[in-house]
Amino acid sequence: xxxxxYMARAGGLLLxxxxxxxxxxxxxxxxxxxxxxxxxxxxxGSLLDLTLAHLGLxxxxxxxxxxxxxxxxxxxxxxxGAEFLPLSRTIVNIGQVFPPVxxxxxxxxxVGFGTTPTLxxxxxxxxxxxxxxxxxxxxxxxxxxxxxxxxxxxxxxxRFMDVELPLALPVxxxxxxxxxxxxxxxxTIGSTVAAKGLGEVIIAxxxxxxxxxxxxxGLIVALLAVLIYDAFGLLERAVARRAGTVxx
Amino acid sequence: MIEIEHVSRRFGTTLAVDDVxxxxxxxxxxxxxxxxxxxKSTLLRMINRLIEPSSGAIxxxxxDTASLSGEELRRGIGYVIQGHGLFPHWTVARNIxxxxxxxxxxxxRIDRRVSELLxxxxxxxxxxxxxxxxxxxxxxxxxxxVARALAAEPAVxxxxxxxxxxxxxxxxxxxxxxxxxxxxxxxTVVLVTHDMEEALHLAxxxxxxxGGKLLxxxxxxxxxxxxKHGFVERLIGTSDRPFRLLSLRSVADAVEPGDAxxxxxxxxxxxxxxxxxxxxxQATSLPVMSADGAIxxxxxMAAILARAGAPAVSSPPE
Numbered sequence: 110x111x112x113x114x115y116m117a118r119a120g121g122l123l124l125x126x127x128x129x130x131x132x133x134x135x136x137x138x139x140x141x142x143x144x145x146x147x148x149x150x151x152x153x154g155s156l157l158d159l160t161l162a163h164l165g166l167x168x169x170x171x172x173x174x175x176x177x178x179x180x181x182x183x184x185x186x187x188x189x190g191a192e193f194l195p196l197s198r199t200i201v202n203i204g205q206v207f208p209p210v211x212x213x214x215x216x217x218x219x220v221g222f223g224t225t226p227t228l229x230x231x232x233x234x235x236x237x238x239x240x241x242x243x244x245x246x247x248x249x250x251x252x253x254x255x256x257x258x259x260x261x262x263x264x265x266x267x268r269f270m271d272v273e274l275p276l277a278l279p280v281x282x283x284x285x286x287x288x289x290x291x292x293x294x295x296x297t298i299g300s301t302v303a304a305k306g307l308g309e310v311i312i313a314x315x316x317x318x319x320x321x322x323x324x325x326x327g328l329i330v331a332l333l334a335v336l337i338y339d340a341f342g343l344l345e346r347a348v349a350r351r352a353g354t355v356x357x
Numbered sequence: 358m359i360e361i362e363h364v365s366r367r368f369g370t371t372l373a374v375d376d377v378x379x380x381x382x383x384x385x386x387x388x389x390x391x392x393x394x395x396x397k398s399t400l401l402r403m404i405n406r407l408i409e410p411s412s413g414a415i416x417x418x419x420x421d422t423a424s425l426s427g428e429e430l431r432r433g434i435g436y437v438i439q440g441h442g443l444f445p446h447w448t449v450a451r452n453i454x455x456x457x458x459x460x461x462x463x464x465x466r467i468d469r470r471v472s473e474l475l476x477x478x479x480x481x482x483x484x485x486x487x488x489x490x491x492x493x494x495x496x497x498x499x500x501x502x503v504a505r506a507l508a509a510e511p512a513v514x515x516x517x518x519x520x521x522x523x524x525x526x527x528x529x530x531x532x533x534x535x536x537x538x539x540x541x542x543x544x545t546v547v548l549v550t551h552d553m554e555e556a557l558h559l560a561x562x563x564x565x566x567x568g569g570k571l572l573x574x575x576x577x578x579x580x581x582x583x584x585k586h587g588f589v590e591r592l593i594g595t596s597d598r599p600f601r602l603l604s605l606r607s608v609a610d611a612v613e614p615g616d617a618x619x620x621x622x623x624x625x626x627x628x629x630x631x632x633x634x635x636x637x638x639q640a641t642s643l644p645v646m647s648a649d650g651a652i653x654x655x656x657x658m659a660a661i662l663a664r665a666g667a668p669a670v671s672s673p674p675e
Contacts, residue, residue: 251442251445253438253439253440253441253442254442254443254444254445256407256438256442257436257438257441257442257443257444257502258442258444259407259431260405260407260431260436260438260442260515261431261432261436261455261456261459261505262427262428262429262430262431262432262433262456262459263428263455263459264428267459271444272444272446275446276445276446351446
């Protein structure tokens with residue numbers, strides 16, 4: 110089973126690399142999907158540039174989401190912040206309930222076209238999984254362990270940094286992973302407001318009824334999402350092993 | 358020495374601990390016994406100030422515990438809880454090193470102390486030092502918990518139901534280990550338990566609590582002989598009293614000169630176990646041997662039975 114997993118990962122990576130670096134290879138496959146002699150391979154820019162821009166957009170948004178959600182999640186699980194839990198939860202939920210397209214529609218008149226409105230939409234959309242998992246992860250730490258830490262004379266800060274956070278980390282990472290993967294797909298809509306990314310390929314295909322373009326853009330985004338999801342899964346398991354929550 | 362003076366703790370409107378005063382001698386084991394909600398754990402946790410007393414004072418070796426910060430105080434007091442509370446993401450060695458690391462000991466000194474403790478608790482350092490808690494059995498986890506509590510050589514060891522999560526066979530082994538360890542280190546142990554049997558077996562003094570009040574503070578023999586009327590009496594269970602009394606004394610106390618037939622009993626056996634042996638073998642007397650194997654006399658049924666009654670001086674005035 111493990112061998113199969115490695116082969117699938119290697120296959121996915123190779124396919125992704127080929128799609129980004131050697132798009133010409135796929136011309137014979139994509140040709141039948143085009144009509145009236147339209148180009149089968151995206152020709153309005155470098156796929157590599159778009160992929161990097163896309164990844165950059167998601168990375169910046171996810172880091173910002175993570176910082177916001179972690180800070181908020183940690184704050185509301187401290188005794189001093191407990192009363193802000195319902196309020197924070199409501200705010201974060203609104204971020205999730207509001208469709209990113211609607212956020213773009215509101216943000217563009219305020220901040221203009223480009224990367225900024227897309228980042229706002231992605232950050233808001235990515236908050237919830239990290240926030241909720243931070244709370245769950247911290248709450249699930251065995252109270253006996255925290256009691257022992259107090260009894261040994263660890264200060265509140267030492268208890269948090271040395272015990273609570275490392276033990277909650279696998280659950281927090283699971284939230285981060287979910288958030289990144291959601292944003293991988295959601296970032297494509299940024300192209301509607303002129304943010305550089307793989308959405309351009311898909312939108313170009315939609316505008317010219319070119320299924321080959323749509324497939325190309327979609328495949329790259331999907332492969333990126335699957336591979337990142339998988340890589341984070343491996344990281345989580347490694348962290349969980351270190352946290353002693355699963356057997357080595 | 359731990360002096361607890363007029364200590365109370367109020368939670369909201371309820372008084373969890375109500376004006377308790379106790380003096381625990383240095384190097385002894387004291388058991389605090391009571392049902393759940395009796396305030397026994399609260400009393401224990403006030404000694405290391407995991408719970409702050411609402412009123413009263415606690416002094417350890419003459420020093421008021423309120424004169425230190427809670428964290429400083431707790432780093433100087435061993436603490437063992439039910440279900441061990443080991444840090445699951447740290448190895449056994451790192452767990453044991455918790456307090457020495459907090460106290461910023463040098464690495465070489467910490468390493469030395471960790472191996473010393475592993476040896477003391479009969480855990481092979483080469484096998485266990487780098488294991489994680491979930492890879493150990495319940496009994497081993499409990500021992501690592503004790504090792505962690507003893508790491509910084511505290512003079513006081515607080516134990517809150519330390520054997521509660523262990524199955525009976527491992528529990529009696531763990532109790533025997535604790536007794537041996539305490540004798541060796543001379544540490545002052547305060548142990549909270551709901552199990553009177555455990556208290557009688559381990560402790561030199563027993564404090565019985567109910568509803569936040571200290572009902573009686575006495576040695577096991579005294580407690581058995583003269584339990585306070587009511588709750589303490591019920592907790593002791595009057596029907597088992599003679600047998601419990603016999604459990605407190607060893608054959609060495611009742612040995613008499615003379616010969617007897619049969620396999621000898623060691624003089625360290627409790628009178629309770631010797632009685633069981635006599636009954637099982639349907640004998641009226643058995644030879645007694647000392648630790649070196651020499652026969653030093655005999656133990657008779659009559660001698661045991663004579664020690665199973667209420668002490669003459671302390672027979673309750675009926």
